[in-house]
Amino acid sequence: MKKIAVFTSGGDSPGMNACIRAVVRTAIYKGLEVYGISRGYEGMIDGDIKRMHSHSVSNIVQRGGTILKSARSMEFRTPEGRKKAYDNLTKLGIEGIVAIGGDGTFTGAKVFFEEFGIPTIGCPGTIDNDLYGTDYTIGFDTAVNTALEAIDKIRDTAAAHDRIFFIEVMGRDAGFIAVESGIGGGAEFVMVPETKTDLNNVVKSLKNLRKTKTSSIIVVAEGDDEGNAETIMKKVKEKIKDSHKEFKVTTLGHIQRGGNPTARDRVLASRCGMAAVEGLLLGHQYHMAGVMNQEVVYTPFADCIGKTKPLIKDHLKLIEILSI
Template sequence: MKKIAVFTSGGDSPGMNACIRAVVRTGIYHGLDVYSIMYGYDGMIRGEIKKMQAHSVSNILQRGGTILKSARSENFLTKEGRKKAYDQLVNHGIEGLVAIGGDGTFTGAKVFFEEYGIPTVGCPGTIDNDIFGTDFTIGFDTAVNTALEAIDKIRDTAAAHDRIFFIEVMGRDSGYIGIECGIGGGAELVMVPETKTKIHDVVRSLKGLRKSKTSSIIIVAEGDEEGGASEVMEKVKAQFKNEDKEFKVTTLGHIQRGGSPTAKDRILGSRTGMAAVEGLLKGESNCMAGVIHDRVVYTSFEDCISKEKPLKEDYLRLQEILSI
């Protein structure tokens, strides 16, 4: 193998640039020609491919987002689109790929490998931390710390006015951000997709807490079955009609995706980027490089996509105990 390419796909996450940097410099260290593909699978189809040098990735380690840009590709979902992407790679002599992204990225890489056999190793880039085969994903730690900074500030004004705040964090299918923000931010209640928290349970908890607390923070993951923070707040508020209590909603939104990555995300991105390149050179393919118990492991794309990554039971218990 002499030529490889790296791309980012799906939602951006802090630490992707650290991963790109590691891929480029590890490849060059091992004597490879390393290419970048702009705009993910869409850029692959269009041939937006250029050769990288070590200096091409200077001064990006601390930057959020991705210098290679990202896009979701409808064309790559078609056989015709994938054929165009393959032809572009062949034209550039590219023999291996490093795909940085989440489930959607790995699903595309798996299908592409099955059709054309180009060796591909993935790196887990998503703030949701919902990928099987790694303890943490690139960007998760930064997202949690960004959300916690906002939650701490909201706590100040909640306490000053005896208010109940419903704070929505990202997590359409995963409650990892929600539960860690709940524990780290001292929330009175956390609502995540993995657990069933009914509105009457929220009301009962809030009424019980009033005996000891005048303000409360409730963390709501965007994918909770009762709805987002605004919907949950309206349902709860309806149960407090005759009581003098003020309810507020804050949706943190895409602020959680941006910003300079934490040291943890910079190191994770660097480790998995290096592992992806060295995995390709050792014959690894159709898999993701992750870190479990502080050791690099390779997990098939099939397992990454199909196997669930449940919330830690002790985290759920810890949140319940500390919220009294």
């Protein structure tokens, strides 16, 4: 293998640039030519592919977002679109790909490999931490700390005004951000997609907590079965019917995607980027490079996108115990 390419796809996550940097410099260190594909699969179809050098990734390890940009591609979902992408890669003699993204990115990579046989190694770039085959994903730690900083500030005003705050964090299908930021932020309740929310129990507990606490923080993952934070707040408010208690909602939204990556995310991204290049040279063909128990592991794409990564059960119990 002499030439490889790297791209980012799907939602951006802090640390993607650190991963790109590691891929480019590891490839050069190993004597490979490396190309950057702009705008993910869309750029692959459009031929937006450029040679990268060591200086191409200077001064980016600390930056959020992705210098290669990201885009969702409907055309890549068609056989014709994938054929265009393949033709553009073969024109440049590209023999291997590093794909930085989440389950959608890896689903596309799996189909692309099955059709055209270009080896692809994935790096887990998503704030959701929902990929099987790695303890943590690139961007998760930064997203949790961003959410935690907001929760700390909201708690100050909640305590000052004796308010109940419902704080919505990202997590359409997974509650990892909600759980870890909830524990770190001392939330009284955390609501996640993985477990059924019992609003009657929440209301009962809030009434009991009023005996010892004047304010409460409830962290809601956007994909909770009872709805988003605004919807849940209205349901709870209707059940409590306390005219003296103020209920507020804060939706953190896309601030969780941005910002300078934490040291943990930069190190994880760098390790995964290096492992991806080494994986291609070792002969891995459609795997994700992750880190489990401090060791680099390679997991087939089929497992990464087909198996559910569970929450740590002790974390949910911890929230219940610490909220009294």
